[in-house]
Amino acid sequence: MDNNIDLAAIIRENFGVPGEPMNRYSPLALAFMGDSVYEIIIRSIVVQEANRPAGQLNKIKVKYVNAAAQAKIIEFLEPDLTEEELDAYKRGRNAKSYTSAKNQSVTDYRKATGLEALCGYLYLKGDLDRLIELLKKGIEVIDR
Structure with a gap:
């Protein structure tokens, strides 16, 4: 790419935010960031594929933005992750979370949190090319 x-x-640079070395971000901070990064990528795809009413767009988005779908994506991607990416995923997956997904299994929720941590890691690292590469493969799994 x-x-x-x-x-x-x-x-x-523009807002004078110092940032942190990558290993200083907590796994849940990475997941917090990654949740929004993942969502903006999915929303961008959905909106640009079809200009529809917001309710219809949301129904399409939910196909990809839910714990079960995100768990399926990371299960598919895991063998292709680098050591650093796998570490970011596992840190997110294993982090003690104080919330849980509605109508989702704990296992899927943890895997989804791990995927979000990976997304946050790649975003904050500045490697959007790799993030897009991985999510493109993952989205194809959901579309099958």
């Missing part, structure tokens, strides 16, 4: 845009660095 080689069109990498480091949005996190642009934000740090």
Whole structure:
């Protein structure tokens, strides 16, 4: 792809936010960031595929943005992750969370949190190319 845009660095620079070394972010902070990054990518795809009323867009989005779908994605991607990516995923998956997903299994919820931590890690690291590469493969699994 080689069109990498480091949005996190642009934000740090323009808003005077110092950022942290990657190993200093807690797994749940990475998941917090990754949740929104994952969602904006999915919403961008859904909106650009079809200009529909918001309710219809949300129904399409939910196909990809739920713990079961995210667990399926990370299960597919896990063998292709680098050591660092696998570490970010596992830290998120194993983190003690104080919330749980409605109508989702605890296992799927933990895996989804791990995927979100991985998304947050890649975003904050400035590796959107890799994030897009992984999510493209993962989304294809859901679309099968």
